Amino acid sequence: MTSNITNVTVLGTGVLGSQIAFQSAYAGFTVTAYDISDEILEHAKARFAGLAKVYQQQVDGATEARTDAALSRLSVSSDLAAAVADADLVIEAVPEAVAIKRDTYQKLSASAPAKTIFATNSSTLLPSDIVSATDRPDRFLALHFANEIWLHNTAEVMGTEQTSPEVFDRVVAYAKEMGMVPVPLHKEKSGYVLNSLLVPLLDAALELVVFGYSEPADVDNVWRIGTGAPMGPFQILDVVGLNTPYNIMAHGDERKQQIAAWLKEHYLDQGKLGRASGEGFYVYDKTA
Amino acid sequence: MTSNITNVTVLGTGVLGSQIAFQSAYAGFTVTAYDISDEILEHAKARFAGLAKVYQQQVDGATEARTDAALSRLSVSSDLAAAVADADLVIEAVPEAVAIKRDTYQKLSASAPAKTIFATNSSTLLPSDIVSATDRPDRFLALHFANEIWLHNTAEVMGTEQTSPEVFDRVVAYAKEMGMVPVPLHKEKSGYVLNSLLVPLLDAALELVVFGYSEPADVDNVWRIGTGAPMGPFQILDVVGLNTPYNIMAHGDERKQQIAAWLKEHYLDQGKLGRASGEGFYVYDKTA
DSSP: OOOOOOEEEEEOOSHHHHHHHHHHHHTTOEEEEEOSOHHHHHHHHHHHHHHHHHHHHHSTTOOHHHHHHHHHTEEEESOHHHHTTTOSEEEEOOOSOHHHHHHHHHHHHHHSOTTOEEEEOOSSSOGGGTGGGSSOGGGEEEEEEOSSTTTSOEEEEEEOTTSOHHHHHHHHHHHHHTTOEEEEOSSOOTTTTHHHHHHHHHHHHHHHHHTTSOOHHHHHHHHHHHHOOSSOHHHHHHHHOTHHHHHHHHTSOHHHHHHHHHHHHHTGGGTOOBGGGTBSSSBOOTTO | OOOOOOEEEEEOOSHHHHHHHHHHHHTTOEEEEEOSOHHHHHHHHHHHHHHHHHHHHHSTTOOHHHHHHHHHTEEEESOHHHHHTTOSEEEEOOOSOHHHHHHHHHHHHHHSOTTOEEEEOOSSSOHHHHGGGSSOGGGEEEEEEOSSTTTSOEEEEEEOTTSOHHHHHHHHHHHHHTTOEEEEESSOOTTTTHHHHHHHHHHHHHHHHHTTSOOHHHHHHHHHHHHOOSSOHHHHHHHHOTHHHHHHHHTSOHHHHHHHHHHHHHTGGGTOOBGGGTBSSSBOOTTO
């Protein structure tokens, strides 16, 4: 089965939106990247140029000729109606706020032709949280990517009960065509597959340290040596950033709130937010 | 700090007991391997000879001269009193049944000199479940190894509230001296560190499949690609063997019992017990 998709529009040119747009163009699709202002789109163009360089270094066979070809298939627009006028697929990667998502889908529904499939890259919302803002529940689902899409090339595909099976299968086919390993989910699950696995692991790791059984470096040693994984849970937490587990834990039960309080006291309040801040459970070389 | 340990006696010459004895001898200690009959000790000698070959293939710098030297430092005995007569450290790796463990520690306490430290390799029992069968609560703790000790070289060290801090530190030092990465736990935790992490991950993976969200191969794809790990959770389950999660889940709450029933119906009842049986979540080449 092929996707029968040619023209792709990506809404939002943040970190992941830019990666989705560039990867789709790199795989041969005609891509329009939409964002709300021409100023933001100037930043997007810089991101695309940066991705071209990263691909040349990190992706097998990514010659300058191939990344140039990708850039030639990739245009930008701040006019939503024009950006989606001939789109077979719109991939939405706007900020993770339900009000922004719903507003986006209302405007999109008014502009897009009937053929267009809508896919949300939302990490934290379920497609059923958004579907009522669209005019086409049968042509709406989630298509969820991981950061550094060229290295972590999974695409989780998750519909609502209203998503047409044919649309679902076309989006799975599209994910494969754009170089991803598709991961179809049979029904909605908060966190998809990856976070459904990662959250309990990171929770268990925090429990070991917060409740006084072990130390971050020892926990990471055991995990790396015992499973062969390249990173232990506290190294992963440093990459994710410590605000994320804090926000999840702060809204949980008493045990989770104890973990959140510990994270706040020992890390967040001291500016230790993870790798991006130069320090989290480990200290990082900021010049690296 | 050094361990001040020279003579080590390992009780039990099963898979892991043999590995602990051989690795200790390989690291330069004088080792006695004890088991209950001379017939079993003949099997143990064959295991040691096999480990010498495995080390030559898999351990950097493990020449035949070095594995021969290890074998020369390694003797066997079926006389408990003789085996422990001058032991600085006894590492107990007898079968995982509390009655066998307690009987072993009663006999050991009657035979061993006052200087001897007792360490249990138990995976499933806490040292506090066993300590009352010993005559020396201050010199008793857990020292827990992983299978394929020469590859997965962690040693989890876990005392009871009665363990002397000096004894604890000596055993941590011993673990390092015998080539392990020591993982000290500050207090007792069922499952130590590794299983405290692994069990929630495997539980979450089973939930995704048993309750109809995803498929084993897709879950494993996401985990490997998303985290860089060499094996996904269902590959790990196949190595562990499916009886282990079944036994854990069968004694759990209603949700866990549903998972156990699913494992029984779809795998155990069909003889699919994991990699050792040739099939589990994946099919294996039995000739490999």
